Amino acid sequence: MILDDFITITPTGLYCVYGDFYLDPQQPVREAVVSHAHGDHAIGGSQNVYCTAATASFMKHRYRKFAAVDFYTKAYHETFKIKDVAITFFSAGHILGSAQVLMEFQGVKYLYTGDYKIEPDATCEPFEFVKADVLITESTFANPDTKHPSPDDEIKKLNETSLNIMLGAYSLGKAQRIIWLLNEHCPTRNVMLHHSIMPFVKIYEDYGISVGNYKMYDRKVMKNNHENQVYIVPPMVFHSYHKAINVVRAFASGWKNLQQQNGISLYISDHADWDAILETVKEVQPKQIWTLHGDGKQLKAHFKDQLEVKILND
Incomplete structure (x- = not known):
């Protein structure tokens, strides 16, 4: 059963109560799972930071000794647990080291994309499509009128x-x-x-x-x-x-x-445009879509009567 409160938005950031950790927190926390090293997703000062090795390197440069108390670097496809939530990183194709975060709990798979793009980029790992029950996607450019040029x-x-x-x-x-x-x-x-x-x-x-x-x-x-x-x-x-x-x-x-x-x-973007988001939904095959980082209203209208779309940042 999909848990509606598996991920909630708090003043500190996205919180998973079942694992007692934050995704890309905006304030220092005890347990932080960081998708990538851009400043609006990765801040310094947390106790335990779980991320890819490249993300840790970028954070250490940007924040020096205040990057984190401890880093736990994980490879793509390596599964680890925080409390009862199993977590696996998959490439997000956004920048070097960027990761989608697959979280499994009580038989349900929740996929947090972080920022992502699906088009080829020689300077970072290619995006990976991952099956999940819930797709928690950024919606920065979730507008049918937005199509990124080559x-x-x-x-x-x-x-x-x-x-x-x-x-x-x-x-x-x-x-x-x-x-x-x-x-x-x-x-x-x-x-x-x-x-x-x-x-x-x-x-x-x-x-x-x-x-x-x-x-x-x-x-x-x-x-x-x-x-x-x-x-x-x-x-x-x-x-x-x-x-x-x-x-x-x-x-x-x-x-x-x-x-x-x-x-x-x-016009060179490192985010998914409308067509890329739809392609991701098609490949992930989620039962529900939860949107973040943008306006999810047009996705909600597009999938009306097909898929439940929940706008987390409403």
Whole structure:
């Protein structure tokens, strides 16, 4: 029997009372199961953190000695228990080390996707479809009007200009994917990175992921060469240099509002769009869908009379 209160939303985060642990807590807790290392899912200060090895490495860099008291790193497909709940990680395809969390209790399987994408990405493990009774899915882009374009086609837009480009990208996950795409599809470009992105790239390389050629940002290179330079910067730097001259601005994101006032729109998302969510539902074959991180109302309408859809963040 599916337990309606298996996962509940609390001010601290998603809580599983039957295992007495939190999924991606927003405050330090005793038992934290962390799907991936982005700051809105992984914070520092918890007692026991269960995650993949790559996620632990990213957290240790970001939070230093305050990352956690103890890490318990688990491989994909390795099952472990917290109290009476059996937990197994499966790749989420979002960034390196990102995991879906399969929780089994009293014969029922609950699958928490975390953030995910199902399209290929050479810089992280591919998404895995997992059968479950309850699919607890992110719904960031759960809108029939949202269809992410091909990332290959999007990055090729940069070939339409020879001018230097300031390219905004999140330091973890997005930046590494963009470096790889630039190397693959824009080979004439000299890729330079903001210093804050470099440690995350090194961790990727430590885990055997080759993102291609890049260099640390050199102001003289950018100043003396007005063509074929791409400078990848984190969001705060990108927005602080809104009056930068002699560069074309672009920001790699699925969000339309982040494309405004830029010279080139760059719709590259690391989240599942509408079609990908529907494909995931088809493959997971759940009896119920629970939605998070977005608006699940359109999914609820789409599956009316077919599947029960519960919006957890209502």
